[in-house]
Amino acid sequence: MINLSSTGTRMPMQAPEERTGNFNEVAEGYTEEMAVREALRCLQCREHPCMTEGCPVSNHIPDFIKQITEGDFEEAYQILLSTTVLPAVCGRVCPKYLQCEGNCVRGEKGRPVAIGSLERFVADLHRKRVKAGEIEEKSGAEAADRDASAAGAGKVAVIGSGPAGLACAKDLAAAGHEVTIFDRQQVPGGVLAYGIPSFRLPDEVLAFEIDGLSAAGVHFEFGKELGKDISIDALLGEMGFSAVFLGNGTGRPMGLGIPGTELSGVISAADFLDRLNAAGEDTEKLGKVLPDAKTVAIIGGGNVAMDACRSAVRCPGVDKVQVIYRRSVKEMPADPAELAEAMEENVEFIYLTAPLEVLGEDGRVTGLKCQKMELSEPDASGRRRPVPIEGSEYTLPADAVIEAIGCQSENGDMDGLDGIELSEGKNLFLVDQETLSTSRPGVYAGGDTVTGPKTVIAAMGAGRKAAREIDRFLRNA
Numbered sequence: 212m213i214n215l216s217s218t219g220t221r222m223p224m225q226a227p228e229e230r231t232g233n234f235n236e237v238a239e240g241y242t243e244e245m246a247v248r249e250a251l252r253c254l255q256c257r258e259h260p261c262m263t264e265g266c267p268v269s270n271h272i273p274d275f276i277k278q279i280t281e282g283d284f285e286e287a288y289q290i291l292l293s294t295t296v297l298p299a300v301c302g303r304v305c306p307k308y309l310q311c312e313g314n315c316v317r318g319e320k321g322r323p324v325a326i327g328s329l330e331r332f333v334a335d336l337h338r339k340r341v342k343a344g345e346i347e348e349k350s351g352a353e354a355a356d357r358d359a360s361a362a363g364a365g366k367v368a369v370i371g372s373g374p375a376g377l378a379c380a381k382d383l384a385a386a387g388h389e390v391t392i393f394d395r396q397q398v399p400g401g402v403l404a405y406g407i408p409s410f411r412l413p414d415e416v417l418a419f420e421i422d423g424l425s426a427a428g429v430h431f432e433f434g435k436e437l438g439k440d441i442s443i444d445a446l447l448g449e450m451g452f453s454a455v456f457l458g459n460g461t462g463r464p465m466g467l468g469i470p471g472t473e474l475s476g477v478i479s480a481a482d483f484l485d486r487l488n489a490a491g492e493d494t495e496k497l498g499k500v501l502p503d504a505k506t507v508a509i510i511g512g513g514n515v516a517m518d519a520c521r522s523a524v525r526c527p528g529v530d531k532v533q534v535i536y537r538r539s540v541k542e543m544p545a546d547p548a549e550l551a552e553a554m555e556e557n558v559e560f561i562y563l564t565a566p567l568e569v570l571g572e573d574g575r576v577t578g579l580k581c582q583k584m585e586l587s588e589p590d591a592s593g594r595r596r597p598v599p600i601e602g603s604e605y606t607l608p609a610d611a612v613i614e615a616i617g618c619q620s621e622n623g624d625m626d627g628l629d630g631i632e633l634s635e636g637k638n639l640f641l642v643d644q645e646t647l648s649t650s651r652p653g654v655y656a657g658g659d660t661v662t663g664p665k666t667v668i669a670a671m672g673a674g675r676k677a678a679r680e681i682d683r684f685l686r687n688a
């Protein structure tokens with residue numbers, strides 16, 4: 212029977228006053244009873260816009276939810292696994308309100324079905340059951356063995372172990388190809404591993420899903436950077452690969468470009484989150500990430516700014532965190548749920564304000580010179596620009612400043628691309644939109660390195676699309 216509740220089933224969370232004292236996951240997950248109750252809100256729509264309009268990897272949303280209503284949680288998991296590599300990750304970090312849940316018809320009169328929470332539930336339950344020895348993890352090797360004998364199976368190099376690379380590698384391995392992922396870091400996952408704090412994505416959740424790829428036959432080589440340790444010529448030449456997928460993301464943090472950013476105490480959000488993830492639960496190491504900082508200013512208004520401010524709140528010794536954003540809350544690109552959780556955690560938000568200069572003494576940050584802004588009338592694109600208000604400058608005390616204004620491509624400075632064309636200005640890989648092939652035959656690219664920073668699941672969708680094209684290329688070669 213359909214559950215007609217318009218408010219849905221809330222997931223239990225750590226209380227704000229408790230969670231700001233630890234890096235444990237904030238959302239605690241559904242119980243089986245809660246999951247079934249929420250799944251019963253799904254209308255099993257014939258058109259299912261949640262899936263066709265909302266999910267970049269076309270997860271079979273009504274089908275997996277139906278299995279939950281019938282209590283067959285493992286079958287629900289297997290349905291998800293036919294389209295996604297990282298269900299426990301995506302259920303947590305996807306901007307669902309813009310994607311599947313944003314297209315759910317139940318959202319027209321109340322809360323949409325909590326699709327992400329249900330996806331997370333079945334993936335978490337599967338992981339727990341495998342770890343408890345209650346069920347066996349399928350390695351995927353059987354599928355690979357079956358297809359490996361098919362004509363055209365080849366050797367593919369994947370650059371980058373972020374979401375695009377992982378998705379591409381998984382589909383290629385399942386199609387019988389021999390896949391090696393090269394990553395310049397020492398741990399797999401790309402931005403998932405070093406850019407998302409553990410209170411949103413615990414390490415063990417990511418590690419389990421990546422282990423699934425190893426079990427499916429994907430090889431990993433760490434500490435191998437394109438342009439330094441390997442090149443496209445070498446991969447397609449002496450290293451014997453028949454095709455390459457470039458999924459190296461956009462890893463260079465953008466700076467504020469204002470005076471004073473060379474001072475000690477100014478850090479990019481990417482570096483900050485990376486150092487926090489490396490520190491893990493070691494209090495001494497955590498204390499060194501923002502040394503001697505009591506008041507922290509975060510510049511930016513996107514999801515990385517939310518991750519940074521919520522992480523800063525949890526750092527030992529920090530007692531005040533302020534986010535400075537040059538537009539108003541209405542224009543803020545951050546996920547509203549993340550924003551609400553940050554506010555619950557006592558992060559302060561200073562809107563319509565831009566930093567002009569980082570101020571310092573003896574080489575260390577002491578504050579930010581800021582200026583008030585107002586929004587212009589909408590321009591031709593409907594966007595309201597922030598305009599400085601003359602004479603409104605003031606100083607905001609701060610001991611540390613975190614720049615969270617986005618990342619850009621490093622492709623322009625990379626050697627070893629050997630003839631792959633880049634877009635002018637942004638240095639993103641130029642690809643044929645239909646096939647994701649670059650200017651060099653056999654070399655494909657997808658995810659942020661082509662589009663600029665987007666979502667995890669959009670990158671995964673690109674990785675899957677490239678895998679289909681690479682498979683076709685190899686079988687026709």
Ligand code: SF4
Nearest residue numbers: 266301305310311327
């Ligand atoms: Fe929604 Fe993301 Fe899951 Fe697709 S992968 S169903 S967009 S949470």
Ligand code: SF4
Nearest residue numbers: 253254256261315316
């Ligand atoms: Fe279920 Fe919502 Fe999708 Fe309809 S749109 S099938 S109610 S999840």
